Amino acid sequence: MSAPTPAGGTGLRGRVGGYAGLLLVVLLVAIPLYWILISSLKERPDIYTVPVSWFPDPVTGANYSTVGTGVAFTDYLRNSVVITATLTVVQVALGVLSAFALAFLRFPGRTAVLLFVIGSLMVPNQITVISNYALVAQLGWRNTFAGIIVPLAGVAFGTFLMRNHFLSLPREIIEAAEMDAAGPLRMLWRVVLPMSWPTLIAFTLITIVNEWNQYLWPLLIADDASVAPLPVGLAQLQDTQGLTNWGPVLAGTVLTMLPILVIFLALQRHMIKGLTAGAVKG
Amino acid sequence: MAAVTFEAATRSFPQSDRPAVDSLDLEIGDGEFVVVVGPSGCGKSTSLRMLAGLEPVSSGRVLIDGVDVTGRRARDRDVAMVFQSYALYPSMTAGENMAFALRNLGVGAAEIRARVAEAARILQLEDLLDRKPARMSGGQRQRVAMGRAIVRDPKVFCMDEPLSNLDAKLRVSTRAEIAALQKRLGTTTVYVTHDQTEAMTMGDRVVVLRDGRVQQIGTPTELYERPVNTFVAGFIGSPSINLVDGVPVREGRAVVAGSLQVPVPPSGAGLGSVTVGLRPEGVDVGDGPTGDGRLVARVLRVERTGAEIFALVQPVGLSDGVKYRGDHLVVRLDKRLAVEEGAELSLRVHVDEALLFDGDGDALR
Structure with missing residues (x-):
């Protein structure tokens, strides 16, 4: 049995799997935060649109003045x-x-x-x-x-x-x-x-x-x-x-x-x- | 400077059935350099920590200058310690490390500066005073730790294996420096080590401990030439003494072999057999004048250190029942001698230097 090496197949698969797991966790944390940020910059009707829009258009600061x-x-x-x-x-x-x-x-x-x-x-x-x-x-x-x-x-x-x-x-x-x-x-x-x-x-x-x-x-x-x-x-x-x-x-x-x-x-x-x-x- | 006395000082731990230090009695004179030596777990560091006030004394007393300090806190004993790990304060520079105790004791700023400068000069630390421990070598840290102890001008120095983290070469030079510094300052010093070479070369007197009990107290020469038992004989000296057990006593002589007989002193009269100790250097090669003991031995291995040769040999023709500890004897030979493995050597033993011990391992005098 050979030990997995960083360049070897097992090592590469392991690393890709590891990074995929990390990415998943980052997304789980980041998406709600991102959602809060963009929604705070959206106009009121845009917040409720389906399908969701991932970028505020137009960007408004009205919520902040409210x-x-x-x-x-x-x-x-x-x-x-x-x-x-x-x-x-x-x-x-x-x-x-x-x-x-x-x-x-x-x-x-x-x-x-x-x-x-x-x-x-x-x-x-x-x-x-x-x-x-x-x-x-x-x-x-x-x-x-x-x-x-x-x-x-x-x-x-x-x-x-x-x-x-x-x-x-x-x-x-x-x-x-x-x-x-x-x-x-x-x-x-x-x-x-x-x-x-x-x-x-x-x-x-x-x-x-x-x-x-x-x-x-x-x-x-x-x-x-x-x-x-x-x-x-x-x-x-x-x-x-x-x-x-x-x-x-x-x-x-x-x-x-x-x-x-x-x-x-x-x-x-x-x-x-x-x-x-x-x-x-x- | 001060005299130090241990009076039946004992330290027991609840989880252990025998005391770490068992009724230690020791008188250390003013300005004396005493080395406490022994194998690991013998209680040497515990004894030192009892003197420093870092370890409580279960029974008995510790006196400094005749004053009982057994119940006193470490800070109130006027004792300085050099730790094995140096234990420097990582956030302070070398100078601040040395000045810390003086500040705590309320010494004036000018006086602190002068004392730190003097210690730095003695220890050649002048260029390092503004440097933090992380940016120093092991030897430099060791000197700062020494400096921290000497600026206080304490009654007693306690040193807990201060050289064990240095490399071999630095250890030899620092060993000499510490001994010279102690002579110069004249401060009473208790130095703990497991290294018998340090013990032999540094101390005015050496205390050998084993399992919490004192085995022998004496000058290095006394310990080497007149050990009280086989433990001290085996611990002091490198390579170790050769111990030969079960040597029969006939007509007042211990008969190691027909040609090697050692006179038994009167205290050993009546013993059936004894243990004979032969130092590696107590043997010469060749046929000398009659009267010396002789032993024939086969060479198993030859170790050349450069300055000398150590031959690991197997003696032949020993008396019945005689056994030597380990699977060989060690003899020290002249480096000019041509010795080959497998050869047979005719050894001349200095019988007057042989040591004799009874069945319990106690020396016969």
Whole structure:
């Protein structure tokens, strides 16, 4: 039996099959996105034509102006930025600090705390919605940023992710810092985090996307455009006159995706490996 | 600078039935260079880490300068460590790596600059101070790791196989540099290695460990010439000593062969048989003056290192019941000697250099 070679028949077939599979997955993801983009640029009747047209003709920006006038878009955008920025800062800070404690500090009950964190990952958000709502209402936090942000500020996934990453760092470097009299915060800031940027950026990105797309909880807590974020505002666009006017909805969706896309493109090149190169041999 | 004392220091792990380090008693003098050596898993690194404060002490005590530091954190012991992997901070330059501990200890900026510059000068690192570890060679990283230890001017240096990642040539030159540096600084140093050549060439004294227990503590010469048991005799020396078991004792002499008899000291009186140790260099070829032991051996293989010849030989005419460990004896011969495989050699054994051990492997003196 001969091993398949890149130039050989088996290898070539395998590669073509592999690329076909990749193409299929790319299309599955890309077609809906493309559909959203072109539909947002179509005139209203063109969206519903059969057979479908794959290029907007004529191209119109009317849907985008409707988004601006139909709902308080800038208010929703501001609210989304406030909520996402606050939650990201809080969650990343809490995640990193708790992960550092669980990975490097010795204290009684450490395993129990870790199990508690992992356990909380297994509770679906929907289960806690009613009790959280009751509490927030009791506190008088309905239709406030605090009411939206505080219940969402807990972090379990990030703690888990960062802790596992910290444990994968070369132990001797941590011990060297210990012998070099670095206190916990200095060790975190000067030794551990510089070796952890890729994981930390991935964690930050996941958090940003997650919080930007929050829908259910803000929908329950926010009553108007003073605190509601973009996804809630988009939903209002959907049924202004009883039936869905897809053009403005899709234009709003594009506008909602844009900031995240920009952030992703800016951050993803930092998610590279090799930050521990040269630290330890072998 | 300081003296270091281990008092019955023991480290046990819950998952293991025997301690990794078993009641280690060791006194290290101020400014002394002590090498801890042994096969892998013997507890040498654990002992070092107990001194550094990176490993808790299950029972017993560790003292630095007479002060019990057993419960103290690593950072409060004033001990510097050079790790096997160097463990440099990858995000910092060589200079920052060396300055890190001083910054943490609150040393002033001018003082830090001066101390780093001095360490860089000693270790010839001046041109590398702004370079990060990823852009350095193994030897350069090793020197930065040394620099990080010496800038602190600690009471004790701990070195955990610091040369094992270097290539053979660099290892030999760095070995000499470290020994010279230690002499110059006069800092008490505990150096762990599995390489007996490092142990023999670097240390003022050598500690041989096996299965967590000290076998012998002594100068390199003592260990080589008067090992306390067959383990130390076999571990120290390259190539290893030839051990011949089951040598019958007759009239106060161990009779390896009719022509090779070694006098047994009084402590071995009454033993039926002993183990005889013959170093590879304790043998000459040819017929010399009478009084030496003689042994005839057939040459199985010849290894030429350039400076010398090692002949792997099979002795003939041994006494009944005598067995040698391994399937041959090794003898070191002059490189000018024409030795051929299959030939028979007449060996002259320096009987006064032969070592004797009882049935448990303990030396007979």
